[in-house]
Amino acid sequence: MWTSCSAAAPSSRTERRPRTSTIDGGHVFELAPEEQAIVDVVAEFVDEQVRPVVRDLEHADTYPEALIGQMKRLGVYGLLVPEEHGGSDVSAPCFALVTEQLARGWMSLAGAMGGHSVVAFLLREFGTDEQRRRYLPAMATGELRATMALTEPGGGSDLQAMRTRARADGDSYVIDGVKTWISNARRAGLIALLCKTDPTADPPHKGVSVLLVEEGHEVSKDLPKLGYKGVESCEVVFDAVRVPRSGVLGGAEGAGFAQMMRGLEVGRIQVAARALGVGQAAFDDALAYAQQRESFGVPIWRHQSISNYLADMATSLRAARLLTLDAADRLQSGRRADMEAGMAKLFASETAMKVAMDALRIHGGYGYSTEFDVERYFRDAPLMIVGEGTNEIQRNVIARQLIARDRGSDAG
Structure with a gap:
């Protein structure tokens, strides 16, 4: 575990912000030494413990209990938890690079800590003192794992059209609704549920809250998937589930939509980092294979068609990493x-x-053969296109902010 690294970290989050540096050897940001050590430890874990076993686990669609256990021991589940609650409290760029390393080994491992980390961020940024004390220490160790529930069967990315309701009843809320594509639903002891506490609110987002649900819900089914194996994605039913009034994130109704949109900034950076990991693994395998495989008497990388592929792949990955770390750095700045x-x-x-x-x-x-990892990358990659808000939705978000910022507002 990297306890010594986090213990040595400065107390100020601003002091730990990475410094931009000259691009060299694939590094586009220079992390503080203690944070780079964390990334290096995870990279070593991936190379020594994940990659040798991932093909068999993935093809069997087996939950990686031993690997998750090691991630807990390393401290992966506490990356975004404040030190006072037992976490590492790393910078957002460090979090992104750790995520990339996990996904380089197996995208499902990054998925196993993705929603959990968003919930940790939500609690850190918006939770009451009591909510932080109640949940964050156990989340830091992975003893308590969390997930978020946003998507509904008929809603997709249109979150304001959600039908899940939480009706006030005395000192509780009574929740009714269905959420789908909830990762880690069978193993999560805490769900950050986005729902409507005031269906009549105008505008509608003012009636949305995040409720912290620990029990009472039912996992109705696991959803079969093309990729993203090993980690379950489920439909979750809330049928008259009771949550105490103290379970509203931050203690006040109506702030949930804004809270979750901020949390999704972390989620989308995490998904971008997952994509980087998958892309880097695919590139690494292709680069190695292009040097080993010969045709017409020479390694295939010497054929211009193959070398062009390699050049474009490396260039695109470098650009994607810059964009991801730039977004993480902006988030880190507040x-x-x-x-x-x-x-x-x-x-x-x-x-x-x-x-x-x-x-x-x-x-x-051989790329089409299940004896090589390339086919897994090809099955895992589409998830990042449609997950955490489809790319069509991302274009809408980008366009709205371009107009808003052009007009001198960040409000959108």
Whole structure:
């Protein structure tokens, strides 16, 4: 575990902000030494413990209990938890780079801590003192794992059209509704639920709250998936589930939509970083294969068509990493980062999909074989295009912020 690293970290989050540096050896931001050590530890974990076993686990669609256990011991689940509650409280760029390393080994591992980290951020930024004390220490160790529930079967990315309701009843709320595509739903002991506490509010987002749900809900089914194996994605039913009034994030109704939109800035940076990890793994495999495989008497990288693929793949990944770290740095500064996070998620996910496809092309027939990892990258990459708000939605977010900022407002 990197306890010594986090213990040595300065107390001020601003002091730990990474410094931009000359691009060299793939590093586009220079992390503080203690944060770089965390990234290095996770990279070593991926190389030594994840990559040797991931193919068998993924093909069997087996929950990676041993790997998750090691992630807990390393401190991965406490990356965004304040030190006073037992976490590491790393910078947003460090969090992104750790996520990339996990996804480089297996995208599902990054997914296993993604929603949990968003909930930790929400509690850190908006939770009451009691909510922080109640949840964050156990979340830091992974003893308590959290997830968020936004998407509904008929709503998709249109969150304001949600039908899940929480009706006030004495000192409780009574929740009715259905959420879908909820990752880690069977293993989460805490759900940050986005729902309507005032369906008559005008505008509608003023009637939305985040409720912290610990029990009473039912996981009705697991959803079969093309990729993202090992970690469950579920439909969750809330049928007259009671939550105490103290379960409203921040203690006051009506702030949930704004709270979750801020949380989704973290989520979209995390998804962009996942895409980077998948894309980097695909590129690494393609680069190695292009040097080993020969045709017409030379390694295939010497053929211009293959070398062009490699050059474009590396260039796109470098650009995607810059966008992702730029968005993370803006989030770290406390500024609104929805446009930057949307740009990073959009570009990184599209890059991962193209890099995976080009890696498959470079491998030829072997790229289509389940004996090589390339086919897994090709199945995992699309999730980042449609997850955490589809890329079509990201373009809408980007366009609205372009207009708002052109008019001198960050309000959008």
